[in-house]
Amino acid sequence: MSKQIKCGVIGHPITHSKSPLIHNYWINTYGLNGIYEAIDVAPENLETGVKRLIDEGYKGFNVTVPHKETIMALCDKIDHNAQNIGAVNTVVIENGRLRGMNTDGYGFLHNIWDTDPNFDFEDKCAVVLGAGGATRAIVSALIGERIGKIILLNRTRERAENLAEDMGKVGNFITVEDWKNRHAVLTTADLLVNTTALGMQGQPVLEIDLGKLPVHALVNDIVYAPLDTDLLKAARVRGNKTVTGIGMLLHQARPAFKEWFGLLPGVTDELNELVLK
Ligand SMILES: NC(=O)c1ccc[n+]([C@@H]2O[C@H](COP(=O)([O-])OP(=O)(O)OC[C@H]3O[C@@H](n4cnc5c(N)ncnc54)[C@H](OP(=O)(O)O)[C@@H]3O)[C@@H](O)[C@H]2O)c1
Structure with a gap:
């Protein structure tokens, strides 16, 4: 069996995030060996929190409040779009290095x-x-x-x-x-x-x-x-x-999922309903 792909979302607080629901729906829908977790990282623990994800072999993570700007200092590379916006909402981990993007x-x-x-x-x-x-x-x-x-x-x-x-x-x-x-x-x-x-x-x-x-x-x-x-x-x-506004939330998750799982997932009525429940 293929190695499990691990990813998640970091933020503080994080319980409100719909991202685990969205990404785990796609993991199940496409029958992938993966897991997407909500990870509470307090501002003062950002560096150690991210280091843990690198050490534990995570493929990447989404970034939400309050880390969207501060994560930029930890990225080895930031794409032009995220640079322009001044915030990163998606990180891809490649050989222990962080590549920041913004998919909003x-x-x-x-x-x-x-x-x-x-x-x-x-x-x-x-x-x-x-x-x-x-x-x-x-x-x-x-x-x-x-x-x-x-x-x-x-x-x-x-x-x-x-x-x-x-x-x-x-x-x-x-x-x-x-x-x-x-x-x-x-x-x-x-x-x-x-x-x-x-x-x-x-x-x-x-x-x-x-x-x-x-x-x-x-x-x-x-x-x-x-x-x-x-x-x-x-x-x-x-x-x-x-x-x-709900479609923006769903669509912004797609390019991140593609970076980690190699597949651009679809936004379905079922996913819409799940997220609005
Ligand atoms: N659909 C999606 O995927 C998606 C994605 C991101 C955000 N959102 C939503 O978009 C909204 C903004 O998010 P954000 O992250 O950009 O927040 P933000 O950076 O905190 O910006 C808040 C904006 O709302 C304005 N505002 C707040 N209270 C106001 C008031 N009483 N009167 C007039 N303007 C007021 C602020 O104006 P000032 O500069 O004057 O304070 C500012 O322009 C939130 O409702 C969030 O849930 C949706």
Whole structure:
């Protein structure tokens, strides 16, 4: 029998993570000899925690809060995309060396294409709400798809400006606007994405008037608890196509699984239901 492939997710806390459910579903579905574990690693134990995984022959691991940035210092190699985003969510261990990647942007794009396979980002205008970690991955992915224009709005404007500057496109096609202008800027949008925590269970609602949003615009909320957010409900009522956030979570796991198991797994209705239970 082939040697068991060991991988997992490190974070602190880690019990909430859906990643073990997703990866173990694929391990079982494809009949692979593998195991994916949730591994609690406190910030002060990051280096020793990672060393243990190397010593125990792990093939790699996902990285979640609070290690997505600090893990970068321990990586021997970081791909261009993760470097650009400034965060690593997937590590591949090769001969004791760590290679860091970020698959959140892949998850974002493939989630949109799951709903609208012909959605072409090129030369489109995206209004992006937020400027947190997830926003960085999404903006980077949009740039990779040759988006025409990004209008970025965040409660803390400075954070949006820093993000735009880090992406090296200030004054070019990323425009930063004041948060209070989020209703008015919708007139030119082909895509509206909420990447803030607003609308998530336990968080305040996202207050936005969609009146000026063209009906052809696609609306994506990356919040997935609840799945059907108030933003998506309001968009659907006025005839806009909507995309929920759960697919981003599922799709971002696929390239990591492929790195470790050599197979790009599929996102099925059964997996969707399992994760939403
Ligand atoms: N679907 C997926 O796969 C996926 C992946 C990653 C994240 N997410 C979801 O995306 C959301 C953001 O995650 P993250 O990791 O990017 O978090 P983060 O780095 O902490 O960023 C949080 C963002 O939400 C904004 N925000 C929070 N409270 C706000 C409020 N009361 N009013 C206005 N803006 C507020 C923040 O604005 P300030 O800068 O002003 O604080 C910031 O832009 C979370 O709901 C998370 O669950 C989903």
